Amino acid sequence: MTRLATIGLIAGCLLLGMATPASAQVPEEESALAVNNCAPRGELRGNAENGKALHGEHCAECHGETGKTDIIVMHMDEPPKDESDPVYMKTLTDAFLYLAICQGGETVGRSIVMPAWGDYFSDQEIKDLVAHIRSFSGT
Numbered sequence: 001m002t003r004l005a006t007i008g009l010i011a012g013c014l015l016l017g018m019a020t021p022a023s024a025q026v027p028e029e030e031s032a033l034a035v036n037n038c039a040p041r042g043e044l045r046g047n048a049e050n051g052k053a054l055h056g057e058h059c060a061e062c063h064g065e066t067g068k069t070d071i072i073v074m075h076m077d078e079p080p081k082d083e084s085d086p087v088y089m090k091t092l093t094d095a096f097l098y099l100a101i102c103q104g105g106e107t108v109g110r111s112i113v114m115p116a117w118g119d120y121f122s123d124q125e126i127k128d129l130v131a132h133i134r135s136f137s138g139t
């Protein structure tokens, strides 16, 4: 195969990857919702490094890269609170953070603008996000 054809093949694969629907993040049967119905179990702080990548892609638009909401997104009647504030973050348990991510804002008594991610992420990915969010405040 020529070099050019190889590059074309790689580019094609990348394009295909991009066309995959967002909901195909983890197979449905491996999602946190399917596996444990969003019940937080065991050690809730996973791999913060992996959580950082997920956060940058899916959460930072509303929560900011560092947990401080820097842009006021339209329709956010209740903007996300400052997750880099240790005083605030100490009032929240890891289980609450897990539930808020898995079940969404409304179920935990917060804004409905916060989406539910339980059918999108695996249990491990939610734990990775919890670990990363904790790193904003060092709590």
Ligand code: HEC
Pocket (backbone or CB within 6 Å): 054, 055, 058, 059, 060, 061, 062, 063, 073, 076, 078, 079, 080, 081, 083, 092, 096, 097, 098, 100, 101, 105, 109, 110, 111, 113, 114, 115, 117, 129, 133
């Ligand atoms: C469309 C905007 C939006 C997106 C995207 C979003 N959130 Fe939120 N999030 C919110 C809002 C609004 C609240 C709740 C504000 C309130 O009622 O206090 C919230 C609350 C939370 C809370 C509860 C603790 C807190 O900060 O007060 C956690 C944890 C959280 N979000 C994590 C995430 C994670 C992780 C992602 C990405 C997987 C994410 N959010 C994506 C808007 C968003």
